[in-house]
Amino acid sequence: MTDTTDAAPPATDGGDPPDGSEFGVGEQNSDGPRIEFRGGKWMSTVPIAFFILWAVFQSGILGVGGADGLVIGALIGTILGMFFVRGSWKAYADTIFEGMTQRVAATAIVAWLWAGMFADTLQVGQFVNGLIFAADALNVGGATFPAAAFILCGLLATGIGTGYGATIAFVTLFFPAGVLLGANPVLLFAAILSGAVFGDNLAPVSDTTIVSAVTQDADIGGVVASRFKYAILAAVPAFVAYLVMGSVLPGTSLEGAAELDAAAAGLVHLVSMGIVIVTAVAGRHIVEAISWGIVVAVAFNLLFGLSSVSDILVFTVSEAGTFTSLPFVAVGETTGVGGSLYTGATGFFPLIVLTLLIVSMAQIMIRGGGFEAIQTFLLDRVATTVRRAELTMVLGTATINGMITINTAAEIAIAPYVARIGEKFNINGYRRANILDANTSALGYIFPWAGGVLVGYQVMVGPDGLGAEYGPEMVVNPIEVVPYVFHGWFLVAIFILAAVTGFGREYIPDRVSEEVSRA
Amino acid sequence: MSVFDKFLAGWSFRGSRPDYAAGDVLEVMVTGEGDGGHVARIGDSTLRIEGAPEDAINTRIIVDVESWDDSAHTGRATYRKTVGESAF
Numbered sequence: 001m002t003d004t005t006d007a008a009p010p011a012t013d014g015g016d017p018p019d020g021s022e023f024g025v026g027e028q029n030s031d032g033p034r035i036e037f038r039g040g041k042w043m044s045t046v047p048i049a050f051f052i053l054w055a056v057f058q059s060g061i062l063g064v065g066g067a068d069g070l071v072i073g074a075l076i077g078t079i080l081g082m083f084f085v086r087g088s089w090k091a092y093a094d095t096i097f098e099g100m101t102q103r104v105a106a107t108a109i110v111a112w113l114w115a116g117m118f119a120d121t122l123q124v125g126q127f128v129n130g131l132i133f134a135a136d137a138l139n140v141g142g143a144t145f146p147a148a149a150f151i152l153c154g155l156l157a158t159g160i161g162t163g164y165g166a167t168i169a170f171v172t173l174f175f176p177a178g179v180l181l182g183a184n185p186v187l188l189f190a191a192i193l194s195g196a197v198f199g200d201n202l203a204p205v206s207d208t209t210i211v212s213a214v215t216q217d218a219d220i221g222g223v224v225a226s227r228f229k230y231a232i233l234a235a236v237p238a239f240v241a242y243l244v245m246g247s248v249l250p251g252t253s254l255e256g257a258a259e260l261d262a263a264a265a266g267l268v269h270l271v272s273m274g275i276v277i278v279t280a281v282a283g284r285h286i287v288e289a290i291s292w293g294i295v296v297a298v299a300f301n302l303l304f305g306l307s308s309v310s311d312i313l314v315f316t317v318s319e320a321g322t323f324t325s326l327p328f329v330a331v332g333e334t335t336g337v338g339g340s341l342y343t344g345a346t347g348f349f350p351l352i353v354l355t356l357l358i359v360s361m362a363q364i365m366i367r368g369g370g371f372e373a374i375q376t377f378l379l380d381r382v383a384t385t386v387r388r389a390e391l392t393m394v395l396g397t398a399t400i401n402g403m404i405t406i407n408t409a410a411e412i413a414i415a416p417y418v419a420r421i422g423e424k425f426n427i428n429g430y431r432r433a434n435i436l437d438a439n440t441s442a443l444g445y446i447f448p449w450a451g452g453v454l455v456g457y458q459v460m461v462g463p464d465g466l467g468a469e470y471g472p473e474m475v476v477n478p479i480e481v482v483p484y485v486f487h488g489w490f491l492v493a494i495f496i497l498a499a500v501t502g503f504g505r506e507y508i509p510d511r512v513s514e515e516v517s518r519a
Numbered sequence: 520m521s522v523f524d525k526f527l528a529g530w531s532f533r534g535s536r537p538d539y540a541a542g543d544v545l546e547v548m549v550t551g552e553g554d555g556g557h558v559a560r561i562g563d564s565t566l567r568i569e570g571a572p573e574d575a576i577n578t579r580i581i582v583d584v585e586s587w588d589d590s591a592h593t594g595r596a597t598y599r600k601t602v603g604e605s606a607f
Contacts, residue, residue, distance in 0.1 A: 217606040225525035281522050366607075386535045386562040419606040423548045423577070426561040429606070431529075505533035507561050508579070509545040511520075 035095060035367045036086040043084045044368020047361040048413065050077035052400075055409060060449045067350040070409055074357035081364060092364065099363030100356045107214040109355065112348040114290040115205035118276065119160035120344030121294060122269050124311040125301040128169045130266025131156055132177070137264075142182025142251050146191035147242035149174055149183075150487065153192045154235070157199020159273035161206040163445060164455050167196045171459040173261065176466055179474055182251035189456060189476045190484030191242050193445040196452055197488045200407075201441035202231045204280040205290060207351065207408045208444075212437035215415035216422070218429035221280040221289070223437075226430040229504060230438055234490035241486045252473040265304045272297040294341075313339035351408060358412045366416075375420050386425045390435065390499035393418045397439040398492060407444030407451060411436060428506035438495050442488035448478035535563045536592040543584040546602060549575045557598075564592040571598040579603035 037043035054073030058064045078096065085092045099105075131152040140148040149170065157166035170192045178188045200206050204224045213223040276293035280286055301307040309327035316332040323329045328339075365371040383389035396417060401410040415436060422432040445452035457478050460466045466474040483489075498504050520528070539545065547559035549571060557568040557575050559582070568575075568582055580601050587594035 215606060217603070222525055225522070226529055228526050229530055278522070281525060362607075416607040423605055424550050424560065425563075426548050426550065426559060502533040502535060503531075504529040505562075506529050507533075507537055508548055509537075509539075509561060511528065512546055 035091050035364065037084045037368050038086050039084060041369030041373050044365045044370035046084055047077040047081035047364055050080055051361060052413065059451065063449060063454060067354045067409065071350060071354050071357065074354060074361065078357065078361060095364050095367045096360045099360030102359055105355050105359045109352050111210040111286050112207055112352065113345045114287055115161050116344035116348045117341045118205055118290050118293045118297060118344065119162055119165060120340035121297045121301065121312060122160050122272060123165065123169065124340045125269055125297055125306040126263045126266035127159060127269040128156060128173055128266070129261055129263035130269065132173060133262035133264045134267060136262050143246040144243065145178040145181055145183035146187045146246045147239055149178060149188055150191040150195045150239060150242050153195025154198035157196050158203045159269060161203040163196030163200035163441070163452055166199055167192060167452055167456045168459055171456040176470060176474060179252055183246065184249035184251050185473065185476050186480045187242065187245055187249050187484055190481045192456065193452055193481065193485045194238055194487035197441050197445045197485065197491065198231060198235055200444065201438055201491065202227060204277055204286065208411055208437050208440050211408060211411050211415065212433040216419055216429040216433040216436065218433045220286050221282065223430055223433045224277070225281050227434040227437065230434060230491065230494055234487050234494050238486035238490050245484065265306055268300045268304060269297060272300060311339060313341050354409060355412055358409065362416055371416065375417065378421060379424055383421050387499060389421050389425050390427070393421055393435045394439055394495045394499050397436055398443050401440050401443035402447060407440045411440040426508040428508050428511060431504065431506050435495055438491045442491045446482055446485045446488045448482065453478045453481060537562050537564055538589050538592060539584050539587050539594055541584055541586050544581060545584060546579055546581050548579050549577065551576065566594045566596050568596050568598055572601065577605040
């Protein structure tokens, strides 16, 4: 189907069209290479290539998760690249600063800090316990437990924005309950991972959602609204598949009643979550949207007794004094600041540092000519039509996420290529962001070495894990889970079909993203 | 665009060769050069642009479509103003 546009200028939804100069990119990148490398422009890819190899070795081969280790890989890679520079190293060093000060990184960082505070405040506010109450009230049995887990974990992940956090919470609290009720452990774990994929993909406060939007010049609210169609088309058959397979696959022979730590009041955070989603989709600044979410979540926590003040913010001092009577000052062995606002924000610090380093490595590649060389190869040899360009974006994102299992890091690394390849065919920023994030979210929770699978598995096999508490029936081999992460597989399949058929495709002239500063 | 419209946008199959008409005002990304002017490739359709700045490649510009050939999926447009740049 082909369309003809109206004569009127494209709507900008009330705001001026995004100005690329806000991001500190584009203008400077149009210059020729400024850094010369021994061995040619391909050597400018050494820092990021080293980082990718490091990430594959750390997360894929050794199974070590977490962004902290990747930071060291990025630092060493950056130092390594310097030895291949011809002439003065000053331009190389300056480019590190140039990359780190790009607006694209700062926008993501600000959104992460706010999202982290909101997510942790929901967690201390017994949101999970509220979801457990819902499952209990709906009288969910062993056969239907996986389907319920998919929906409820999806809700939690959409609220707190972190699929990893939702996976840990659900494997800790929901998984043993389901297995004891007779659900198949493999299917139940896979259903939880599917819920994490759903939330990671759709939540406006998700780190991957934020990265996908800001790297493609699109506002976060608009991105969430535009990807709903793909998410729901994958989620509905996934839900049905969990219902069917829940009846087919047998449960374990564990006996005993599940101890459900349920709290109905925790469900009030569906409102906190809804406020963030509605205000973000309505086009309000993401900082404003999440700030309102934080205010409401804190109010609900205190009003309904879901958490104490010190669960949200606490100063811990070593000795009692004048201020220790205050609800946010406590006496403890180690002094410091704590609470959900603190842990929520600081939890993103490693990822923030990693993002700055990856963006600076990408800038080195741009300045050295390596970025253009790869892009030219892809555009000349692979992405020669819009259909092939979209397939390249889908499969390229899936491949890099299959290798680098900390999915946000993989997403940041592939984002510049998705942007440039898409722009060369005038593919809309919303569409590019959706291709980028769907495959990032899905692949981060399917394979045995994926970060999302590993965090859940760790809960089972850790020193005080489920295996130690309940026995080996409560431990799932990650490789068995692969075929059952239905939502992840369906999401990838839908994007391959969408690239081939043009479903959901939008071009830049069709619709202009709102300002990215309103991200 | 309303919140509801944002959720409904894109529920369709879009062709790889979109067509436009003379008189359309479009925002496009300039994707290349050719025949002494600039080119915006929109999907697998091609819009030739006259009057754009020399360094217009990888910038987003507003153009007036002057003519369009539905059979060849190509058209000609004139530059109006620059409104943005590439995301990277």
